[in-house]
Amino acid sequence: MSVPGRKSRPMRLIFAIYIFLNLFLNALFVLVRNTRPSSSLPEWQQSYRSYEYQIPNAQVLAVHPMLSLDVVQLRVLVDDLVEGETKQSIKYVDLRASTWPSQPIVSLPSLPPGDWNQATMEVTEDAKAYDTDYHFMPWPGLSEPWHPLNIDYLDLRKVKSLKTVSNLRRVEKADFLQVVTHPVFNRPVLMKISSFPNLMEQAISDAEVSIYKRIEGLGIAPRFLGYVTEHGRVIGFLLEYLDDAINASEVWNEETKRACHASLEKLHSRGIAHMDAHRNNCLIRKDGSAVLIDFELSFENVTNEKTFSFDLKRMGQVSTRWEKTSFYLDILFFRPLLAALRPWELLHYL
Numbered sequence: 001m002s003v004p005g006r007k008s009r010p011m012r013l014i015f016a017i018y019i020f021l022n023l024f025l026n027a028l029f030v031l032v033r034n035t036r037p038s039s040s041l042p043e044w045q046q047s048y049r050s051y052e053y054q055i056p057n058a059q060v061l062a063v064h065p066m067l068s069l070d071v072v073q074l075r076v077l078v079d080d081l082v083e084g085e086t087k088q089s090i091k092y093v094d095l096r097a098s099t100w101p102s103q104p105i106v107s108l109p110s111l112p113p114g115d116w117n118q119a120t121m122e123v124t125e126d127a128k129a130y131d132t133d134y135h136f137m138p139w140p141g142l143s144e145p146w147h148p149l150n151i152d153y154l155d156l157r158k159v160k161s162l163k164t165v166s167n168l169r170r171v172e173k174a175d176f177l178q179v180v181t182h183p184v185f186n187r188p189v190l191m192k193i194s195s196f197p198n199l200m201e202q203a204i205s206d207a208e209v210s211i212y213k214r215i216e217g218l219g220i221a222p223r224f225l226g227y228v229t230e231h232g233r234v235i236g237f238l239l240e241y242l243d244d245a246i247n248a249s250e251v252w253n254e255e256t257k258r259a260c261h262a263s264l265e266k267l268h269s270r271g272i273a274h275m276d277a278h279r280n281n282c283l284i285r286k287d288g289s290a291v292l293i294d295f296e297l298s299f300e301n302v303t304n305e306k307t308f309s310f311d312l313k314r315m316g317q318v319s320t321r322w323e324k325t326s327f328y329l330d331i332l333f334f335r336p337l338l339a340a341l342r343p344w345e346l347l348h349y350l
Contacts, residue, residue, distance in 0.1 A: 051100075056110045058091075062174035062195040071096050075175070075195050080113040088154055090230050092196070093119045101127035117231070139197035141233030143206050146213050149184070149226030153235065156180040156228070159188050179241055185225070188243070193228050193236025204296050209237055211295040214270050220263040221292050245283035245291060252279055259290035260315050267292060268311070273302040277311040 051072075053060050057079045064073040074093040079086050091111065100123065108121060108129045116134040123129045159179040180191045192208075194201035212224040223240040248256050260282040267274060274281070275297040283291045302308070 052105045053095075053108060054105060055093075055108045058111050060173070061090075062176065064174075064196045064198075070098075073196055076111070078111050082113055090153065091117050091119065093121060095121050095123050095129065097123035099125050101125050103127050137197075139233060140202060141229075141235060142202065142209055142227070144210065145227055145234050146209075147224060147226050147237075149238075150229050150234070151182055151184065151226060151238065153193070153228050153230050156182050156191060162190075176236070180238075188241050189225055190222065190239040190241040191228055191236060192239065197235075205236060207298065208295045210300065211272060211298050212237070212239075214272060214300065215267060218266050218270070219289070220266050221295075242283055242285070242291060245285050248279040248282040248284050248290065251284060255288065256282075256284050256290070257316060259284060259288060260292075261312055263290040263292050264308075264311050264315060268302075268308045271301050271303065273299050273307045274311050275299060275307075277315045279315060282315065 053063070053074060055076060058076040060074050060076055062075040064075070066072065072095045074095065076091055076093055078089050078091050080089055081087075093108070093111075095106070095108075102125070106123060106127045106129060109131055111119065112134065114134065116136050117139070118135055118137045119131060120133040121129045121131050157180060158175075159181060161175065161178050163177040174195045176193050176195045178191045179188045181188050192205075194205045209224075212221065215221055216224060222242055225238040225240060227234045228236040228238060248260055256279075260277075260279065263282070264274065264277055274292060274295065276294060277292070281292060281294045283293060285291060299307075
């Protein structure tokens with residue numbers, strides 16, 4: 001998929017509607033799930049993500065429940081025994097079930113060695129699984145890499161996970177945001193990847209990589225350091241890890257507000273709207289300057305001043321769950337509804 005802002009407005013509109021629909025459906029599903037009375041369920045089953053998946057020769061790195069709950073995707077690190085040597089590889093497993101088991105642990109069989117990268121398994125009501133298919137899929141990577149450095153995922157040493165859940169990416173217990181080390185760098189760096197090779201995650205990562213290219217050298221975001229690869233395809237990127245920076249929400253005052261607004265205005269000067277600009281997405285360095293993070297919802301080539309004003313206004317808000325819900329309802333429901341009545345209006349927000 002092309003990066004938003006690089007093509008014509010119709011392409012940008014298609015991209016925007018795709019993201020809007022995915023987020024809206026996810027929010028609707030979470031709302032329905034949360035209204036289900038949890039007291040009638042066992043404690044472990046109060047979340048549909050609470051299953052523990054056990055594979056004898058693999059470690060589960062991330063879980064991606066599909067909206068229908070009929071399919072759960074796993075990202076796994078497999079220990080393959082090849083010619084007497086253990087070699088690790090990343091593979092994906094799709095679990096399907098007509099009725100999910102009533103116990104929290106699902107036991108999967110050992111995964112065989114081979115050049116396959118996706119398996120399909122059927123889960124039975126007694127929490128067992130049997131394999132039905134192993135095949136190779138030519139997964140796509142990021143569409144427009146621009147930095148020369150590429151480092152394989154398996155060559156990075158994990159220090160800690162900063163976030164394991166993403167409602168936007170619809171992943172749980174995931175490895176998509178971690179502090180890592182590598183001999184190329186003299187200090188830990190931040191790794192952000194697409195845990196699953198689907199169109200949604202690729203579009204999000206493509207857009208974010210494009211933003212980092214546009215703002216390189218402005219000093220308003222962590223430095224972009226290179227790409228993370230998996231079997232040769234680009235699945236994410238590496239950023240400067242600002243371990244000494246403080247979240248603006250912890251020290252919010254007029255001075256930090258001015259610093260965050262100053263960085264936002266520099267971003268706007270490049271025609272970029274952050275679209276998720278709140279004080280939790282602004283870090284304050286020791287020298288008092290502000291660094292913006294999390295460009296997953298950002299748009300390029302924006303010309304409408306209302307959108308920039310929206311960024312600046314939102315930066316002054318605390319990102320509570322309700323405020324984030326209100327924000328998503330605004331961009332995912334009310335604006336598309338307005339666009340349905342007056343289609344040209346949505347373009348003013350891009």
